[in-house]
Amino acid sequence: MIDIAQVRADFPILQEKVNGKPLVYFDNGATSQKPKVVIDAIVNYYTTINSNVHRGVHTLSQLATDAFEETRRKLKSHFNPKHEHEIIFTRGTTESINLVATCLTNLVKSTDEIIISALEHHSNIVPWQMLCERTGATLKVIPMNDAGELKMEVYDELLSENTKIVAVNHISNALGTINPVEEIIEKAHKVGAWVLIDGAQSCPHMAIDLQALDCDFFTCSAHKMLGPTGIGFLYGKETILNQLPPYHGGGEMIKDCSFDKTTYAELPHKFEAGTPNIADVIAFGTAIDYLNQIGLSAIEAYEHELLTYGTQELIKIPGLKIIGTAKNKASVISFNIDNIHPFDIGTIVDKLGIAVRTGHHCTQPIMNRFSIPGTIRASFAFYNTKEEIDRLVAALQRAVTMLS
Ligand code: C6P
Numbered sequence: 001m002i003d004i005a006q007v008r009a010d011f012p013i014l015q016e017k018v019n020g021k022p023l024v025y026f027d028n029g030a031t032s033q034k035p036k037v038v039i040d041a042i043v044n045y046y047t048t049i050n051s052n053v054h055r056g057v058h059t060l061s062q063l064a065t066d067a068f069e070e071t072r073r074k075l076k077s078h079f080n081p082k083h084e085h086e087i088i089f090t091r092g093t094t095e096s097i098n099l100v101a102t103c104l105t106n107l108v109k110s111t112d113e114i115i116i117s118a119l120e121h122h123s124n125i126v127p128w129q130m131l132c133e134r135t136g137a138t139l140k141v142i143p144m145n146d147a148g149e150l151k152m153e154v155y156d157e158l159l160s161e162n163t164k165i166v167a168v169n170h171i172s173n174a175l176g177t178i179n180p181v182e183e184i185i186e187k188a189h190k191v192g193a194w195v196l197i198d199g200a201q202s203c204p205h206m207a208i209d210l211q212a213l214d215c216d217f218f219t220c221s222a223h224k225m226l227g228p229t230g231i232g233f234l235y236g237k238e239t240i241l242n243q244l245p246p247y248h249g250g251g252e253m254i255k256d257c258s259f260d261k262t263t264y265a266e267l268p269h270k271f272e273a274g275t276p277n278i279a280d281v282i283a284f285g286t287a288i289d290y291l292n293q294i295g296l297s298a299i300e301a302y303e304h305e306l307l308t309y310g311t312q313e314l315i316k317i318p319g320l321k322i323i324g325t326a327k328n329k330a331s332v333i334s335f336n337i338d339n340i341h342p343f344d345i346g347t348i349v350d351k352l353g354i355a356v357r358t359g360h361h362c363t364q365p366i367m368n369r370f371s372i373p374g375t376i377r378a379s380f381a382f383y384n385t386k387e388e389i390d391r392l393v394a395a396l397q398r399a400v401t402m403l404s
Helices: 004-009 036-049 059-079 093-103 126-135 152-158 181-190 278-294 296-314 342-351 364-369 386-403
Strands: 087-090 113-117 138-142 163-169 194-198 217-221 232-236 254-257 262-264 320-323 332-337 357-359 375-379
Touching: 036 059, 036 278, 059 087, 059 278, 087 093, 093 126, 093 194, 093 217, 093 232, 113 126, 113 152, 126 138, 138 152, 152 181, 163 181, 181 194, 278 296, 296 320, 296 332, 296 386, 332 386, 342 357, 342 375, 342 386
Parallel strands: 113 138, 113 163, 163 194, 194 217
Antiparallel strands: 087 232, 217 232, 254 262, 320 332, 332 375, 357 375
């Protein structure tokens, strides 16, 4: 059981007022709020051990390096890859997918096929389109049904010995669908394809065991799981990462550098050129500790309760239609009310202190699939409450009265 009052006290921003009203923060899919321990970790780093990492023998540099590498160890223990060096720090999911798609360029032939799904965020569409443009490979898309679930029978038909890589998200940010990634991975491996799982929306809400999942690449953004913005990681299996060329050239990614020839450092440094985002890596480690203190199974159970309650209360509003009704769903509710533009509703509920996201959620193909300009999206976290959902319902009722 989560002690919600205690948890809420850990997040300074949850004590704030917005437009004169206590904040209700339901935009967790965009970014989560940060507990004070995470904010303190950033301040403490700059106050006490600020220094570059992996570069100096002086004490501060060693302390900074230890704290930085401690996060990699925490991620190893949290996500269970086989090796710590399979965790590459990046700016987040977008950069991780771009890294893979770019570094695959010379391994992809014009006869190869890349499979993504109809549920992808633009971050997991555009880098693959760019890879196809560079190589002549073909992009294929697993379609979805009206509930926002992938049509797995079509996936079976799309897979072939030409499939080079399958890239799908674990949880859809726009609809909340939890995709059957285990099945997707197993089937892709049968035809010899690699699989990238975009874990941006799953990491904050469920325990993930990378070895059990057996995907070839996995991506994560710290800011969606209580950590800072601008930091995340790419996981890749050692044998595959060793086949890829480096992404960026620069300091720290070389073994030897001369004007004639440069050789590259071992993993993970080969993919971590330049001074990294040290403070935020360290604070990411603190966020992982905080999440584990609460426990992902408790988080998952409580968020499911919020999803059930929220769905039940929201559908009482006349004219409200939920977009995305998959059987297996995370705590995201996307909806529209009659023909009222989502933006107008979002603006009114904001005046009442409630933060929801409105628009296409960086998933225009999903909106096109449902022939809508966008949705209103309430995405819950474990620090939200049923009382806050009641406030959203009341605010929506007020918005409808004002706009109809
Ligand atoms: N979705 C949302 O409001 P970055 O920006 O790199 O941390 O994550 C990109 C990304 C990739 N995949 C999925 C499934 C995502 O949800 C996101 C980010 C936010 O839904 C911001 S657009």
